[in-house]
Amino acid sequence: MVEKSVYIKVPFAFLESRIELNWLEVYWGLKKKIIAPEFVINKAIKMVETDPNTSDIICSLAFFNKDNLVEIERYLEEIIGSQLINLKEDTKKLNDKWVYILLYYFYEKQNYFSFPLKIDDDTCIFNIFELIDYVLSDFNDNEEGYYIPDVFITFYDYSTKFEILNISEDKMIKMWEESLEAMRNDYL
Known part of the structure; x- marks a missing residue:
């Protein structure tokens, strides 16, 4: 992959x-x-x-x-x-930290990205939440048995369908902020 x-x-x-x-x-x-x-x-x-x-x-x-x-x-x-030697056991902890880092980076730099963002010939991303979904799907892999950390699950699920659920962008950003805050002490 x-x-x-x-x-x-x-x-x-x-x-x-x-x-x-x-x-x-x-x-x-x-x-x-x-x-x-x-x-x-x-x-x-x-x-x-x-x-x-x-x-x-x-x-x-x-x-x-x-x-x-x-x-x-x-x-x-x-x-x-x-x-x-212990890399297999450390995978979840390492993935959790990098999920936090990516979400933190995207949060801090959300105004830096200009959309639509062309990734390759087949993929174009239209907002920050699509970008989050696109990148974090690497970490939500059933084959490897890894999933997004629990504290981000609601945010991640909503980020993939916030327009369908009619959730405002402001509310999504607030959920994002709260998810980051919940993990802050673990990673900063």
């Missing part, structure tokens, strides 16, 4: 001052194509600049070329090491 989030990348500058990500979370975001390789490099650079005891592997990562995805992933796997 090609992740739809490949079309939306959460920039390092947005997250760096808002949400702390460990290397496993960064690895997951990169594998899900929610962040670009530059994000990984920028995180490594920031660590080198702020911590004189940064490991050699992170120092090396700071000098990688963004086009060298295979090497970046290999170094990340080395950094997170034994955490890869």
Whole structure:
């Protein structure tokens, strides 16, 4: 399955001052194509600049070329090491955090997107709620046994049909805000 989030990348500058990500979370975001390789490099650079005891592997990562995805992933796997063993168990927690990050990013940048937004030859998105549905459908996959976190279920369900249900956009944004607030302490 090609992740739809490949079309939306959460920039390092947005997250760096808002949400702390460990290397496993960064690895997951990169594998899900929610962040670009530059994000990984920028995180490594920031660590080198702020911590004189940064490991050699992170120092090396700071000098990688963004086009060298295979090497970046290999170094990340080395950094997170034994955490890869438990990756299957950590999937829900990692997905929950990235769902929160995406919804938070879309909320903060909702006026940044101009609609209709052409994704590819077959897909055009007409509002922010369609964009949310489009991207978050990656996380609502029966095959992988993962679903949207409970706190977002009502919002997510309504976002897919708010026009049909005749729910105002203002009410949808309020629901979105409340969903984010309910998870804020878990991820900020």
